[in-house]
Amino acid sequence: MARAMFEYTKAVLEKVSFNTELFNKELEKAVNRLLPYEIKELFFWLKDFTSNKPELYSCLALVENTKRSL
DSSP, rough: OHHHHHHHHHHHHHHHHTTHHHHHHHHHHHHHSOOOOHHHHHHHHHHGGGGGGGGGGTTTHHHHHHHHHO
8 A cells, every 4th residue: 555655646746747836735745644765765756757857856855854854
């Protein structure tokens, strides 16, 4: 079940990536919902996903700060 939530989170983030504010809101939900190891995996996925989307770079800080506190 946990893996399904991770995949669902990635799908939602891909769909809302056109809007930085919405992307950030969904990312906050994901960080609260996912397991610690999934948050780490999400961080690496986000680095790759946002590599060509500079408007989303600021969202990485949210996951990075959460990842550090785990």
